[in-house]
Amino acid sequence: MDGLMVAPSSRPTRGEELQEWSVDILGFAAREADAEARRAYAEWKRLRTEESEVVYRAAMERADAARAAARKWRRGLTTDAGAYPWVCRAVGV
Numbered sequence: 170m171d172g173l174m175v176a177p178s179s180r181p182t183r184g185e186e187l188q189e190w191s192v193d194i195l196g197f198a199a200r201e202a203d204a205e206a207r208r209a210y211a212e213w214k215r216l217r218t219e220e221s222e223v224v225y226r227a228a229m230e231r232a233d234a235a236r237a238a239a240r241k242w243r244r245g246l247t248t249d250a251g252a253y254p255w256v257c258r259a260v261g262v
Contacts, residue, residue, distance in 0.1 A: 195239040202232035 209228040213221040 195235070195242050199232070199235040199239045202228070202235040206232040 206225070206228040209221070209225040213225040215221075
């Protein structure tokens with residue numbers, strides 16, 4: 170749990186640690202999808218073909234979906250009456 174400062178009395182349970190990993194995985198997927206979309210955009214601008222445009226648009230759709238999934242997950246954490254407040258602090262929500 171790099172970067173987290175948890176007091177010994179409030180150490181997360183195993184279930185809470187799994188919640189944290191879920192958030193990390195979703196954030197990683199969103200960042201990777203964004204990077205893929207940026208590469209596809211650069212390729213589309215370079216080639217200017219219909220195929221490269223389709224690839225770029227599909228990559229953007231994946232990036233949008235990944236960001237939406239991460240946002241939805243984080244919203245669920247923050248609206249759950251503070252059930253996992255340490256996770257919310259870790260991901261910046």
